[in-house]
Amino acid sequence: MVNSLLLLSGIGLMALGFLIPIYYWRTKKVPVKYFAFGAGLWILAISIKAMMDFTITSALTSYFVGFGTLVFVIFYGLYLGLRTGFFESGLTYFVALKTKLRDMTFKQATAFGLGFGCFEAVVLGFSSFVSILLFVLTPDMISTVPESQQSILLEQLNQETWIVGAAIIERLATIVIHVFTTILVFYAIRTMNKKFLWISIGFKALLDGMIPAINYLYNPSTFLDWYAIEFLILGLGFIAYFGYKYIKELWMKEYGKEN
Numbered sequence: 001m002v003n004s005l006l007l008l009s010g011i012g013l014m015a016l017g018f019l020i021p022i023y024y025w026r027t028k029k030v031p032v033k034y035f036a037f038g039a040g041l042w043i044l045a046i047s048i049k050a051m052m053d054f055t056i057t058s059a060l061t062s063y064f065v066g067f068g069t070l071v072f073v074i075f076y077g078l079y080l081g082l083r084t085g086f087f088e089s090g091l092t093y094f095v096a097l098k099t100k101l102r103d104m105t106f107k108q109a110t111a112f113g114l115g116f117g118c119f120e121a122v123v124l125g126f127s128s129f130v131s132i133l134l135f136v137l138t139p140d141m142i143s144t145v146p147e148s149q150q151s152i153l154l155e156q157l158n159q160e161t162w163i164v165g166a167a168i169i170e171r172l173a174t175i176v177i178h179v180f181t182t183i184l185v186f187y188a189i190r191t192m193n194k195k196f197l198w199i200s201i202g203f204k205a206l207l208d209g210m211i212p213a214i215n216y217l218y219n220p221s222t223f224l225d226w227y228a229i230e231f232l233i234l235g236l237g238f239i240a241y242f243g244y245k246y247i248k249e250l251w252m253k254e255y256g257k258e259n
Contacts (some may be wrong), residue, residue: 004136005161010129014166017122020175021114030111034104038115038182041095043085046120052083073212077195081209085201088116092185093197102189106251109186110179117178121171128167166230173230177207180240183247190255199243207236210241 021035060079064072096102135141135157135240142154184200187193214229 002132002135002139003159003161004156006132006134006157006159006164007129007136009164009167010125010127010132010160012164013125013128013171015122015125016167016168016171016175017118017120021111021118024111024114027105028111030107031042034111035115035118037101038112039119040115041092041112042088042116042119044095045072045091048087048091049083069216077209077212078205080205080211080253081118081205082201084208085203085205089185089197089200089204092116092182093188093200096186102186104186106183106189106248106255109183112186113179113182114175116182117175120178121175124171142213166227169230170233173234173240174207176237176244177203177240180244180247184249187247187251190251203236203240207233 025032025035057079061072061076065074067075084240085119096104101112142157181200181204184196184203188200211233
């Protein structure tokens with residue numbers, strides 16, 4: 001039996017992805033094209049990472065596994081983290097530096113970050129919604145999955161409804177992190193100080209670099225277990241929020257109005 005209420009997770013993620021940019025667009029009057037630029041950069045970054053997954057990632061994974069779980073978690077975490085940092089923050093820096101995007105205002109840079117993070121939320125939400133909906137409407141599809149994976153799939157499809165809140169909290173924090181790291185990139189360009197670029201790369205590397213450790217060393221099974229992970233990510237989200245406010249203050253002092 002599939003828990004159809006899990007559909008709320010995908011709906012929640014899509015709602016965040018649409019409503020946050022709409023709210024910022026209506027209140028700050030930023031042209032839609034800056035949100036679109038951010039979404040386009042996300043597509044480019046994810047395309048590069050996808051190509052890596054089809055080529056070198058599987059080989060690296062097999063190589064690291066041979067050294068044991070702890071070594072695998074450390075080195076695979078470094079790989080995932082640095083890959084995300086360089087192909088998201090680093091790529092944003094390179095593209096902006098070579099185009100007119102380098103002259104964006106604070107509002108426009110924020111819209112760019114929201115476009116990046118919120119488009120990701122919409123894609124992930126849509127993917128989750130469609131996947132669960134297919135099994136809700138045609139539960140017999142489970143039998144088409146290899147037997148070795150059926151138990152894992154059934155466990156995922158029968159999770160408690162409270163897991164929905166965890167997914168939404170995680171995505172909201174991640175959007176804030178995307179905006180903060182984007183602002184750091186454009187502030188690095190504005191000030192010609194690459195220190196802020198490296199902070200951006202490092203912050204994103206930390207976020208994705210935790211994934212192997214969480215997946216392989218931590219086995220959440222209860223409400224508190226799951227939300228302990230989310231509070232960790234939420235903590236990074238709070239750091240990103242206050243970091244964003246701090247960079248905004250520096251930007252305003254140096255360059256005046258945010259628009």
